[in-house]
Amino acid sequence: MCIIIVMVAPNLNHSASFAYKNYLSYYSAETVHDLAESAASMAANALFEDPTWRAGFATKSLWGGTYNTTVKKYAADTTKIMITAIATFQSAVETVQVLLQPSSFSKFAYYSQIEGNISWISGDTVWGPFHTEDYMQISGSPVFYGKVTTKKGTSPTKSSAKFYGGYQSGVSVPLPTGFSQVSTAATANGKVISSGDLYIQFVKDSIYWKTSSSGSYTHASLSTYAPNGVIYVASGNIHVLGTLKGQVTICANGSSGSTTKGNVYLDDNVQYNTDPRTTPTSTDMLGIVAENDIIVTDNTVNRADITIQASMFSMTGGFTAEDYDTRPVSGTIYEYGGICQYQRGAVGQFSGSKITSGFYKNYTYDNRLLVSFPPAFPSTGLFEVLSWKE
Amino acid sequence: MGSSSLLDIIGSLLLGGMVALMVINTNGNLTKINYNYGSEMTVQSNLVTLASMIEQDFRRIGYCSVPLKFPDPTKALLLATQHSIKFIADYNADGNLDTIYYYLGDTVSARFTKNPNDMLLYKQTNSTKAVGYNLGVVNFNFTYFDALADSLAFPIATPSSIYSFRLSILLQSPNPYDSTYQYAYWRQLRLSAINLRNR
Numbered sequence: 001m002c003i004i005i006v007m008v009a010p011n012l013n014h015s016a017s018f019a020y021k022n023y024l025s026y027y028s029a030e031t032v033h034d035l036a037e038s039a040a041s042m043a044a045n046a047l048f049e050d051p052t053w054r055a056g057f058a059t060k061s062l063w064g065g066t067y068n069t070t071v072k073k074y075a076a077d078t079t080k081i082m083i084t085a086i087a088t089f090q091s092a093v094e095t096v097q098v099l100l101q102p103s104s105f106s107k108f109a110y111y112s113q114i115e116g117n118i119s120w121i122s123g124d125t126v127w128g129p130f131h132t133e134d135y136m137q138i139s140g141s142p143v144f145y146g147k148v149t150t151k152k153g154t155s156p157t158k159s160s161a162k163f164y165g166g167y168q169s170g171v172s173v174p175l176p177t178g179f180s181q182v183s184t185a186a187t188a189n190g191k192v193i194s195s196g197d198l199y200i201q202f203v204k205d206s207i208y209w210k211t212s213s214s215g216s217y218t219h220a221s222l223s224t225y226a227p228n229g230v231i232y233v234a235s236g237n238i239h240v241l242g243t244l245k246g247q248v249t250i251c252a253n254g255s256s257g258s259t260t261k262g263n264v265y266l267d268d269n270v271q272y273n274t275d276p277r278t279t280p281t282s283t284d285m286l287g288i289v290a291e292n293d294i295i296v297t298d299n300t301v302n303r304a305d306i307t308i309q310a311s312m313f314s315m316t317g318g319f320t321a322e323d324y325d326t327r328p329v330s331g332t333i334y335e336y337g338g339i340c341q342y343q344r345g346a347v348g349q350f351s352g353s354k355i356t357s358g359f360y361k362n363y364t365y366d367n368r369l370l371v372s373f374p375p376a377f378p379s380t381g382l383f384e385v386l387s388w389k390e
Numbered sequence: 391m392g393s394s395s396l397l398d399i400i401g402s403l404l405l406g407g408m409v410a411l412m413v414i415n416t417n418g419n420l421t422k423i424n425y426n427y428g429s430e431m432t433v434q435s436n437l438v439t440l441a442s443m444i445e446q447d448f449r450r451i452g453y454c455s456v457p458l459k460f461p462d463p464t465k466a467l468l469l470a471t472q473h474s475i476k477f478i479a480d481y482n483a484d485g486n487l488d489t490i491y492y493y494l495g496d497t498v499s500a501r502f503t504k505n506p507n508d509m510l511l512y513k514q515t516n517s518t519k520a521v522g523y524n525l526g527v528v529n530f531n532f533t534y535f536d537a538l539a540d541s542l543a544f545p546i547a548t549p550s551s552i553y554s555f556r557l558s559i560l561l562q563s564p565n566p567y568d569s570t571y572q573y574a575y576w577r578q579l580r581l582s583a584i585n586l587r588n589r
Contacts (some may be wrong), residue, residue: 019430022434023434029442099457147587164551165464167537371461388453389455
């Protein structure tokens with residue numbers, strides 16, 4: 001019997017110790033992964049609190065292991081930042097890399113500073129990120145597929161709204177107070193119109209422009225007119241229409257307190273040469289930026305629908321239709337992009353479920369705006385995560 | 391021969407028989423323990439291998455080294471059922487999107503083991519032939535949660551509403567001892583791929 005025991009016992013010991021080693025190996029792998037993930041999260045948090053933070057963390061201890069974090073410009077695109085967190089626990093090593101880029105207002109499918117008396121109701125559906133600095137008024141069950149953030153919360157506090165992308169209150173993303181970013185870019189390698197209005201028509205990668213409604217157009221290639229795609233009117237309005245091939249941001253600034261300048265008028269369809277809805281690899285992208293309003297002009301061509309493919313930003317006004325309360329029923333606004341505005345503007349009036357003047361709305365979010373933005377489009381001043389590699 | 395010798399002989403036979411029985415019993419117990427230890431070790435080792443592989447793959451859901459190629463990672467989950475999941479990920483971090491599909495076979499798929507409950511776990515990458523892993527999988531169950539941590543009922547019509555999920559795995563040994571199978575259980579309470587909701 002002793003011989004049997006002597007023969008079997010080593011095998012039993014081996015099995016027991018191997019099972020324990022198996023457990024330890026898994027524990028090490030999980031711990032080092034959690035360490036690396038925590039280090040990357042802490043670095044990302046530091047960057048969110050201070051967008052200029054680049055110090056990183058040098059050999060810190062945590063949970064019996066150590067971690068190192070560096071924050072550097074991303075080599076392939078220096079506007080982006082790469083956080084690299086390397087953690088060590090016993091003999092296990094793990095690396096987590098986080099790619100971040102400056103956050104642009106163009107990422108929002110819908111942004112407002114003030115909601116006013118507007119409610120989101122059953123039948124309303126929003127794709128893409130949503131934010132308001134005001135209370136979000138809800139009636140019934142509107143559906144939101146992107147993440148919804150508010151500064152003040154919802155009214156009522158509990159609602160039947162469907163937040164499929166998540167909901168968070170107490171988040172503040174204030175509007176900028178000026179267009180220094182746009183004007184700087186336009187001055188550096190774009191086009192600046194120091195005063196007066198600008199009338200432009202995109203014809204693929206060419207631009208036709210004039211400075212009065214009655215004048216005749218001059219034309220040039222976009223790359224010659226505004227090499228970096230940024231067109232800035234310092235004190236006036238912009239009228240725009242046409243089909244764009246390229247990436248452009250147009251910005252109308254005005255005199256402080258005046259509403260007669262700093263508006264962008266959409267005189268006809270404004271659309272992309274390559275439609276990203278059918279060709280997702282399209283690189284055409286338009287930013288429309290106005291200090292005051294972005295307005296669908298009341299003219300003959302806009303009496304039968306209008307197509308707008310752009311990300312729109314209105315700093316003190318909103319997106320609206322000219323004479324929205326007196327113009328005849330003008331069809332539908334087909335908007336593809338996103339809308340950021342100080343206060344939601346009206347595009348029509350309705351009675352019951354039918355409009356009596358102005359437009360119906362058909363707004364669709366351009367998913368490309370989650371990761372890219374028109375040149376020099378207003379930034380939130382923060383960084384956002386593009387990808388997280390473990 | 392005297393009566394005392396006869397008693398000695400009977401006594402020896404009894405003692406010898408008892409010792410023999412003890413040896414046989416000990417041998418049987420040691421064999422059982424040895425077999426069970428070995429089975430447990432195999433099952434645990436299989437579980438660690440499976441859990442590590444799954445965690446590594448699931449952390450990549452929605453990841454793309456070229457973000458512009460996949461701007462909306464909420465669309466990374468293509469199929470989500472109780473016993474299977476299909477998702478998009480840049481598996482090799484080379485900028486090319488891959489489709490990974492995990493699904494459970496039926497009990498017939500592992501018919502070559504004596505365990506009537508175990509199944510093959512299949513993993514298919516893109517359109518290549520699915521690889522079956524014979525690890526003694528008996529349960530491979532998902533529970534999915536939305537952004538408000540409410541569990542989603544099956545069938546899930548819109549996988550993009552999934553925010554996180556829970557995975558439970560039960561493995562058993564392929565062969566029993568005394569009709570008893572060794573088993574190991576693993577559950578990840580909240581598997582959330584960070585790239586799924588980072589925009």
